[in-house]
Amino acid sequence: KQEVTQIPAALSVPEGENLVLNCSFTDSAIYNLQWFRQDPGKGLTSLLLIQSSQREQTSGRLNASLDKSSGRSTLYIAASQPGDSATYLCAATYNFNKFYFGSGTKLNVKP
Amino acid sequence: EAQVTQNPRYLITVTGKKLTVTCSQNMNHEYMSWYRQDPGLGLRQIYYSMNVEVTDKGDVPEGYKVSRKEKRNFPLILESPSPNQTSLYFCASSFGVRAEAFFGQGTRLTVV
Numbered sequence: 001k002q003e004v005t006q007i008p009a010a011l012s013v014p015e016g017e018n019l020v021l022n023c024s025f026t027d028s029a030i031y032n033l034q035w036f037r038q039d040p041g042k043g044l045t046s047l048l049l050i051q052s053s054q055r056e057q058t059s060g061r062l063n064a065s066l067d068k069s070s071g072r073s074t075l076y077i078a079a080s081q082p083g084d085s086a087t088y089l090c091a092a093t094y095n096f097n098k099f100y101f102g103s104g105t106k107l108n109v110k111p
Numbered sequence: 112e113a114q115v116t117q118n119p120r121y122l123i124t125v126t127g128k129k130l131t132v133t134c135s136q137n138m139n140h141e142y143m144s145w146y147r148q149d150p151g152l153g154l155r156q157i158y159y160s161m162n163v164e165v166t167d168k169g170d171v172p173e174g175y176k177v178s179r180k181e182k183r184n185f186p187l188i189l190e191s192p193s194p195n196q197t198s199l200y201f202c203a204s205s206f207g208v209r210a211e212a213f214f215g216q217g218t219r220l221t222v223v
Contacts, residue, residue, distance in 0.1 A: 031208065032209055034211065034212060036214070041217075041219075042216060042217065043201060043214045043215055043217045044203075044214040045214075046211055046212060046213065046214075049210075051209070089154070093208050097142075097159055097161065097208050098156040098159060098208070099156070099212065101153050101154040102153070103153045104153070
């Protein structure tokens with residue numbers, strides 16, 4: 001059974017700190033892994049998509065890595081800002097026509 | 112602007128009154144799907160569609176119907192809503208399940 005886990009469930013950091021969010025998955029035969037951001041009461045905004053053949057993707061202050069052998073992906077946020085406060089979700093896709101979502105990490109960046 | 116549009120954004124209805132939540136995308140995506148998000152349960156897939164006239168059940172299809180008569184639209188139909196269908200609903204689309212997914216803004220449904 002495909003399961004995706006995100007730890008920690010919540011994280012509070014001071015502004016300016018670099019931080020890492022973790023995502024683990026049980027089945028290493030993934031097609032890709034996507035990171036999303038969700039603001040309260042809002043939809044999901046795609047941040048980064050890593051294909052199974054890739055090791056990492058970068059966009060601005062965000063860097064996502066993928067290690068299929070260990071079943072892990074990390075989202076690195078550099079120089080965090082209060083505007084980064086949101087819930088971050090990872091989702092893995094397999095050959096089953098759907099996304100398997102983690103339960104999310106709620107990030108609070110304090111000014 | 113590339114987007115997935117859901118309507119309505121908020122809906123309060125009574126048990127048993129049929130309703131439809133619309134979803135439309137302007138990116139010519141083949142793949143569309145519906146999810147519901149509940150506290151403690153995360154996002155769960157309701158139905159998905161690989162292309163026009165091709166739909167299939169996800170993990171929690173009971174009490175829902177969908178149709179895909181046009182590529183851009185994928186409405187979610189609740190024939191007889193019940194309180195346990197109170198949830199936050201998301202529509203998503205992509206060029207395929209392996210491609211980047213785009214989500215709508217969500218529909219918060221309350222069934223009383």
